[in-house]
Amino acid sequence: xxxxxxxxxxxxxxxxxxxxxxxxxxxxxxxxxxxxxxxxxxxxxxxxxxxxxxxxxxxxxxxxxxxxxxxxxxxxxxxxxxxxxxxxxxxxxxxxxxxxxxxxxxxxxxxxxxxxxxxxxxxxxxxxxxxxxxxxxxxxxxxxxxxxxxxxxxxxxxxxxxxxxxxxxxxxxxxxxxxxxxxxxxxxxxxxxxxxxxxxxxxxxxxxxxxxxxxxxxxxxxxxxxxxxxxxxxxxxxxxxxxxxxxxxxxxxxxxxxxxxxxxxxxxxxxxxxxxxxxxxxxxxxxxxxxxxxxxxxxxxxxxxxxxxxxxxxxxxxxxxxxxxxxxxxxxxxxxxxxxxxxxxxxxxxxxxxxxxxxxxxxxxxxxxxxxxxxxxxxxxxxxxxxxxxxxxxxxxxxxxxxxxxxxxxxxxxxxxxxxxxxxxxxxxxxxxxxxxxxxxxxxxxxxxxxx
Numbered sequence: 423x424x425x426x427x428x429x430x431x432x433x434x435x436x437x438x439x440x441x442x443x444x445x446x447x448x449x450x451x452x453x454x455x456x457x458x459x460x461x462x463x464x465x466x467x468x469x470x471x472x473x474x475x476x477x478x479x480x481x482x483x484x485x486x487x488x489x490x491x492x493x494x495x496x497x498x499x500x501x502x503x504x505x506x507x508x509x510x511x512x513x514x515x516x517x518x519x520x521x522x523x524x525x526x527x528x529x530x531x532x533x534x535x536x537x538x539x540x541x542x543x544x545x546x547x548x549x550x551x552x553x554x555x556x557x558x559x560x561x562x563x564x565x566x567x568x569x570x571x572x573x574x575x576x577x578x579x580x581x582x583x584x585x586x587x588x589x590x591x592x593x594x595x596x597x598x599x600x601x602x603x604x605x606x607x608x609x610x611x612x613x614x615x616x617x618x619x620x621x622x623x624x625x626x627x628x629x630x631x632x633x634x635x636x637x638x639x640x641x642x643x644x645x646x647x648x649x650x651x652x653x654x655x656x657x658x659x660x661x662x663x664x665x666x667x668x669x670x671x672x673x674x675x676x677x678x679x680x681x682x683x684x685x686x687x688x689x690x691x692x693x694x695x696x697x698x699x700x701x702x703x704x705x706x707x708x709x710x711x712x713x714x715x716x717x718x719x720x721x722x723x724x725x726x727x728x729x730x731x732x733x734x735x736x737x738x739x740x741x742x743x744x745x746x747x748x749x750x751x752x753x754x755x756x757x758x759x760x761x762x763x764x765x766x767x768x769x770x771x772x773x774x775x776x777x778x779x780x781x782x783x784x785x786x787x788x789x790x791x792x793x794x795x796x797x798x799x800x801x802x803x804x805x806x807x808x809x810x811x812x813x814x815x816x817x818x819x820x821x822x823x824x825x826x827x828x829x830x831x832x833x834x835x836x837x838x839x840x841x842x843x844x845x846x847x848x849x850x851x852x853x854x855x856x857x858x859x860x861x862x863x864x865x866x867x868x869x870x871x872x873x874x
Contacts (some may be wrong), residue, residue, distance in 0.1 A: 441784055443672035464785065470652055471645075471858040477619035491517055491649040491861035501802070504790035513776040516601070520649075520783040521776070526794035528774045529786050534821035538765040539563050546784060549646040550660040554667065557702045557827065558709050568823055572708060573692065577625060577685050578830055587833045589624045593840050601873070606852045609726045609871035611637075613842065614719030622714025627684015628673050633715060638711045639665040641858065641865055648860035649762075649785070671709045685710065710827075716865065717759050718831035723866050724757035725750070725839050728804060729849040730871065735806060737818050740843035749806045750835050756804060758788040761865050774849065788816050813827045846873040 473494065488507050490496040496503060504524055507514055511526040532538065542548055542561060548556075553562050559570045576582075594617045599608060615633050623630035642662030645655050674686060681687050689703045728749075729736040738745045763786040771778050775855055780782065793801035798808075801872045820829035824833070844848070852870040859865075 438666045461561040466477045468631075468858060471860060473857045474602075474854050488514055489861075491520055492652070497859050497861070500787070500789060504787060504793065508790065508794065513774040513778075516785075519779075519781070520785060521773075521778050522785045522787065523773055524787060524790040524794075525833070526791050526797045529791050529816070529820070531762070532771065532773045532784075533765065533786060535767075535771065536564075537767050537771060538784075539768050540765060540823055544768050550656065550663050551646050552642045554663045555705050555709060557699065558705045559823070560709065564822055566604065567668055570702070570706075571826065573689065573698065573702070574685060574710070574826070575864070578826065579689075580782060580829065580867055582831050583830050586621055586625055586830060587837045590617050590621045590834045591837050591841065594838055598841070598845065603846070604872060604874060606870050608674055608869055609849070610719055610723030610866035610869040611857075612727065613838055614722035614827050615715045617838060618718045618722075618831075619715035621830075621834065625684060625714070626686040627677070627682040628670075628686055628707075628709055628711060631669075635867075636666065636669070636712055637716060638662070640716060641863075644863055645860060647862045649862070651860075652696050660667045666708050666712050667704065670711050671704050674704060674707060689873075705794065714827065717825065717827065718834045720759035720865060721750070721754055721757065721831060721835045722838050723855075724751045724868070724870050725835065726842070726849055726871055727851065727855070728753055729839075729842070730851045732804065733848060734845050735804070736849065738806065739839055743840075746836050746840065747832075748808065748810055750809060750832055751813045751815070752808060753803055753835075754817040754832075755798070755813055758817040759814075759865070760794065760817075760819075761789060761860075761864050762787055763816070783853075786816075791816050826835070842873065 426464055454853075458544065488503055488511065490503075507522065507524045512523065512528060514522045514524070516522050523532070541561060552561060561565050562570055586739055597612060597616060601612075607613075611634070615637055619633040619636070620630045639662040642658045643666060644659070645651060645662075646659035649654070651659075669687060674690065677686055677690055682689065684704075686707050689698070692698050693703045694699055729739075735749060739749055765784050765786070767778060767780055767782060767784065769780050771780075773784075792798070795801050797814070798812070799805075818825040818831070850872045852872050853868075853871040856867040858867050
């Protein structure tokens with residue numbers, strides 16, 4: 423039995439992972455096979471996106487074009503280029519009707535303008551990922567955006583988030599209970615992806631299943647959002663989207679026959695009352711089921727590296743609870759998981775003295791904005807004594823389309839990092855982490871660490 427946190431009615435869950443094979447319906451066995459198949463797909467060569475040894479220093483050479491989106495050296499350390507852009511061309515025309523804005527004040531004065539649309543203009547081809555979420559907040563402008571956001575906003579109030587995070591802590595305790603101190607684990611996946619995915623599954627009222635294929639299906643789906651996608655990306659993105667939707671819709675169909683009390687059940691009930699379409703049910707559920715882990719997990723993985731490189735930060739997290747929120751914010755400022763925000767003005771607009779025509783693509787690199795020295799003193803330094811009010815970073819977005827899950831992501835990060843700091847003396851890097859990266863987003867492919 424699980425508690426319904428929105429009312430007093432109990433709900434029954436069926437744990438497919440512990441059921442006997444005879445008790446598992448054929449559709450679920452097929453889905454399990456599909457998961458294994460998708461994990462197998464990830465074994466193909468991904469070297470085009472792999473990066474080892476990220477650098478994060480604004481001082482350094484920045485030769486050639488300002489924004490070499492697919493260049494490995496640019497991806498490893500774009501900050502000298504961002505610094506050069508802020509000095510010489512803060513609102514930069516990059517060709518192909520695209521502008522790049524790198525100064526914090528320019529972003530703050532323009533990004534929230536009502537004319538800044540998230541919708542692709544008619545002259546741009548819609549990609550598989552964007553098309554798949556055309557009935558969610560990811561693709562809506564006001565006022566439709568506000569209506570769509572109301573479908574789930576009451577599930578992420580501060581009061582409920584405290585209860586959801588209890589699930590995160592329970593999942594983490596289960597994971598750490600089987601961990602042998604001093605051995606190698608994948609920190610990002612084991613401590614980041616697994617507990618946060620289990621939490622979001624509980625919020626939705628869905629089985630957690632295996633997180634790995636979901637994680638990589640989302641990564642593949644979002645690859646098409648890169649500025650200059652590599653050959654074969656369209657097909658790879660479509661395969662990831664197809665997998666995410668097939669797995670989620672199968673779970674939702676089971677929900678229709680055997681309803682519970684999660685967010686997914688509420689979306690289904692809203693559809694049955696004729697208030698939203700079935701596509702809205704599926705797309706919103708996929709959005710949360712797939713993205714509930716990657717964003718907080720990257721924040722957690724980045725913090726684990728900080729703990730390893732700066733033991734005094736881990737000690738402060740353990741011994742000075744009042745620093746925890748500031749530490750998480752500083753990790754978030756320096757390590758955004760989504761690297762670009764993109765908007766399309768519906769009218770001509772002037773930013774930083776540069777006239778930009780309606781229908782242009784405007785890119786706002788979060789890494790550039792979060793390290794603007796006019797706003798953040800000593801911007802490349804990890805300074806957890808930086809006051810919260812001085813850490814006005816844009817890692818979780820800005821305005822209407824700011825991340826709907828940012829409050830739970832912050833809370834989960836504090837809870838998980840707190841457990842690590844309280845139960846272990848140190849974190850060490852066992853092997854250099856491997857990231858996969860585009861100009862649009864970044865993820866850990868592996869992060870071998872040891873807890874001592």
